Amino acid sequence: MPRLVNRHPDRISRLLLGLLPFLLVLAVYLLASAERLAANPNDKLLPGFAAFGAAIWRMAALPSERSGELLLWADTMASLARLAWGLGISAAIGLVVGIVNGVIPLARAGLSPFVAGLSLIPPMAVLPILFIVFGLGEVSKVALIVIGIAPVIVRDLQARALELPVELIVKAQTLGANTWTLILRVVLPQLLPRLLDALRLSLGGAWLFLIAAEAIAASEGLGYRIFLVRRYLAMDVILPYVAWITLLAFAIDWALRLLSRRAFPWFAASAGGGR
Template structure:
C-alpha cells in the first residue's frame, strides 16, 4: 500500500503527535545537563528542577513586594487586553467585511483602502499610538485592533463574494431586502468562517500585545518576560513562553468547540 493511503489509527496518531514534543524535551534535558556540567551557574538552559522552582515562585507564592500572585496577575492583565481588542476587531470586521462583500459601491469605496491599511506593519505604528494615546491600556488595545481587523475584514469580504450568486438571486426573487439578505443568507454562512479567521489571528494578536507590554506596561505576560530578561532569568522566561503558547492553544480549541457547537454542518470541513 502506498504511504499516501496509509492512515494511522487513533492510538498511533496520538503517539505520533506526542513524539516531537518528547524529542524536544529530551533534547532540552540533554543540552541543559551538558551546559550545567561545564558551568553549574549557567542560566541559558536551567534544569527542570530550577524551572519548577521558578514556576512555584511566580504561580503559587505571593510576591514579597506587592503581595500578588505574579503569573495570575500577568495572565489576567494580558487576557483582558487581548479579549477586548479581539472583541472590537470582530465587531468592526463583521460589519465592514459583510458590507464590502455585499455592496459593490462600498467595495469600490473601501476595499482598496482596507487592502492598503492591511499592508502597514502594525508594530511600526506603536510609537505613534503611544504618542497619540499615551502609555495606558487604550494604545495596547488599539495596536491589536489595528493589526487584526484589516485581515478579518478582507477575509470576510472574500468569503461573502464567494457565496453562490444563485442564493442571492433566489432570496431577491422571494422579496428579501438587502438587510434581510445580510441577516438570513450571508451571516449564517460566514459566521463559522469568522471563527476560523479569529483562530488564525490569535498568533499575530499575541505578538502585537507582547510587543506593546514589553515597552510600556506595569503587568502582563510580555511585561514580565522583558522585565526579567535583564537578569537572564530563563527559568522564568521559558515557563512564561510555554504558558502563552498554552493559552493560545486553549483559546484555539475553545473556538473550534464553539464553531462545532453552533455550526455542526460546517464542523467537519476544517480543523
C-alpha cells in the same frame, strides 16, 4: 499496498504523532541542559527542571514582596483581558465591514482599497503613534491588536462573502429578500463560522502585538514580565512564561474550534470533507 495519501492514523496514533515533536524538543533540551550544567552548575542559559519548578512556585504561589500579588496569575489576567478586548473588537469590525464590502458593491468600491492599504501597514511601525495619541495605558495596547488583525479579518470575510454562490443570492432576492434580510438570513449565517476560523488564524499575530506592546509600556502582563527579567538572564522564568503563553494560545484555539463545531456542525463537516 495503500498509497501514503490514503493512510489515516487512528485516534491513538494521531495523539502519539502529535506529541512526538514536543517530546523530541524536550529530549534535546534535557540533553543540552545536562551537558551545560555538568560543566557549570550555575549556568543560566539552559536551567534544569529543578530551577523551573522553583521559579514557577515563586511566581505562581508566593505573593510578591512588592505588590502582594501572585505574579503569574496577575500577569495572565492582565494579558488575557487585553487580548479579549482586541479579539472582540477586531471580530466585530471584521464581521461588519467584511459583510458590507462583500455584499454591497458601492461600499466595496469605497472601502476595499482603504482596508487593503491598512492591512499592508506594519502594525509595529504605528506603535509609537498609538502611544502618543492614546498614552501608555490599555487603549494603545488594545488598539495595536485591532490594527494588526482587524484588516486581515475584514479581507478574509469579504473574500468569503464574494465566494457565496450567486444562485443563492438571486434566489433570496427572487423570494422578496431586501438587502437587510439578505445579510441577516443568508450571508451572516454563512460567515459566522468563517469568522471563528479567521480569529483562530489571527491568534498568533494578536499574541505577538500584545507582547510587543506590553514589553514597551506596561506594569503587568506576560510580555512585560518576560522583558523585565531578561536583563537578569532569568531563563528559569522566561521559558516557563513562554510555555504558559503557548498553552494559553492552544487553549483559546481549541475553544474556538470546539465552538465552531458545536455551533456550526454543518461547516465543520464540509470543511473536513471526509479527510
